[in-house]
Amino acid sequence: EAGVVQSPRYKIIEKKQPVAFWCNPISGHNTLYWYLQNLGQGPELLIRYENEEAVDDSQLPKDRFSAERLKGVDSTLKIQPAELGDSAVYLCASSQRTSGRLSYNEQFFGPGTRLTVL
Amino acid sequence: AQSVTQLDSQVPVFEEAPVELRCNYSSSVSVYLFWYVQYPNQGLQLLLKYLSGSTLVKGINGFEAEFNKSQTSFHLRKPSVHISDTAEYFCAVSGAGAGTALIFGKGTTLSVSS
Secondary structure, eight states: OOOOEEEOSEEEEOTTOOEEEEEEOOTTOOEEEEEEEOTTSOOEEEEEEETTEEEEOTTSOTTTEEEEOGGGSOEEEEESSOOGGGOEEEEEEEEOBOOSSSOOBOOEEOOOEEEEEO | OOEEEESOSEEEEETTOOEEEOEEEEOSSOEEEEEEEEOTTSOEEEEEEEOSSOSEEEOGGGOEEEEETTTTEEEEEESSOOGGGOEEEEEEEEESSTTOOOEEOOOEEEEEEO
16 A cells, blocks of 8 residues: 655755645545654644644644645645745655544654755 | 653664663643654654553564653663664654644654664
8 A cells, every 4th residue: 555645755946936745645544734844853733634624724834834635635735935944844644543442543654845945 | 732852862872782762741631652763764654652551562673662651751662773773763742532633852863883
């Protein structure tokens, strides 16, 4: 079974340019997450989707970041315009609720997109 | 709210030596605890998790961790490391329940040399 797919793997742009990242989650996973990982830091949640609904976007800088998950499958994260401080790795993860007494969703991560803003 | 503190940013160790990566968490509610590994230019891979039950959790690649509620710790251990264990290790916490996001520590770089 294919894992979480992200593209592009690397992106270099000039500041003030727009950029978009794409994520295709594992088939059947209804929950999708975008995380931001700055150099030397752990990932931080940007937005979480349940199917096509954004249920937690409190950490998404809405002045320049936007995301969508049309049809509840793949998702796109956009930055417009990009700033120098946006240089980081953008990780996508997906999960599916497990059955049983303990309600728990194991998150599977993609390889990430490394963005460099010059 | 939850938070995670990884007490060591870098841990150098020789091959076949034991290692412990330390993690403390803070939370006012029940939590789930996780350790992830990240190899260079790759995504995160789950090593092990604690949801409930036995406080000693065994994971992949010979790693184990012990949940200590009184000390709010979840330290990761391996009795004998290999060169291939060189990677970044992240401790994470989430609220107990499905669908909540992970809160990660800043990571510990494990460097294994021969």
